[in-house]
Amino acid sequence: MDASLTPARLRCALAAAAACCLVLVAGCSGRDASGSGSSRSEAATARAARPAAVSQATDLQSDYQRVIKEVLPSVVQIRAGDSLGSGVVYDDKGHIVTNAHVVGNAKNFGVTVANSEAALNARLVSSYPDQDLAVVKLDSTPDGLKPAAFGDSAKVEVGQIVLAMGSPLGLSSSVTQGIVSATGRTVTEGRSDGGTGATIGNMVQTSAAINPGNSGGALVDLDGRVIGIPTLAALDPDLGNGAAPGIGFAIPASTVKTIAGQIVDKGRVTDSGRAALGITGRTVVDSSFEPAGVAVVEVESGGAADRAGLRAGDVIVRLGDADITTITSLAEALAGDEPGQQTTVSYTRNGSRRTAKVTLGER
Structure with missing residues (x-):
């Protein structure tokens, strides 16, 4: 027989095991002197923390409800033919930005405001598709129409809690919640x-749900200020280009105020x-049928490209630090620049590459 299994050794092993069990049981029951104080302290801390956590959650919920009550009356539903969208009351004269x-x-619309179930007539003031913004005006301004307060885009920070308000899928006065996921996005x-x-440059990216019908509504911070106009959701090719x-992305408040203010x-x-740049261009492809640049079809007389010496037939391949392969990539590169800014443009002419300094114009 193996010596480790002799009765004497077995009795010793059982006794040692029993002693260990006693120590373990004592520790688990809280009777062990070294653990009892720690367990009681942890329990007390947990009990103290629970009311604080509940209080913070209640405060946050109150913030949500306060902001919704304050801002939702400034968000309207817009019907344009068979289409539905949202809008934000811009001033007390009946101007609505969307x-x-x-x-x-x-040119004419039905607008449902917060304090009326019947749609009010509105007409188009002006539309600016290059920035995807427009202003419509109510034919008559109802009592109690409440303009929204617009925030400062420069103060928008990643991680801020935001609420998206609008009429997703025709469900008026709907609210979703999320955070600012990123700022400064350029989106086509x-x-x-x-x-x-x-x-569009300088877009605000958000995790708040943006669905069809939310477009033109309000992205709002917890101070009750509109920091952006929800405009589109990203498409996922793996979902069959579903949202x-x-x-989601929102046009920043600074852009909204600049464009809507001029229209008003x-x-x-x-x-x-x-x-x-002051050109009309088109995407060209190389011998492998891959996008290879933007061919200049027409140069605006006196424009930035004209002053830099570009002419029809040139192919733009770089602007500043950005490689240019398509007309979209050129638009995205320009979206990050400002009128009057100096940069460089690289292009090919008759097979040779050239670079020129250019002072950008305004579109």
């Missing part, structure tokens, strides 16, 4: 999904703030 793709080609809208095809959950004051946009 997306250009919400108004489309329509598709045309096939109802967008204007605009390339990618948690990735002058009836149109006279100072876009968008940089331009």
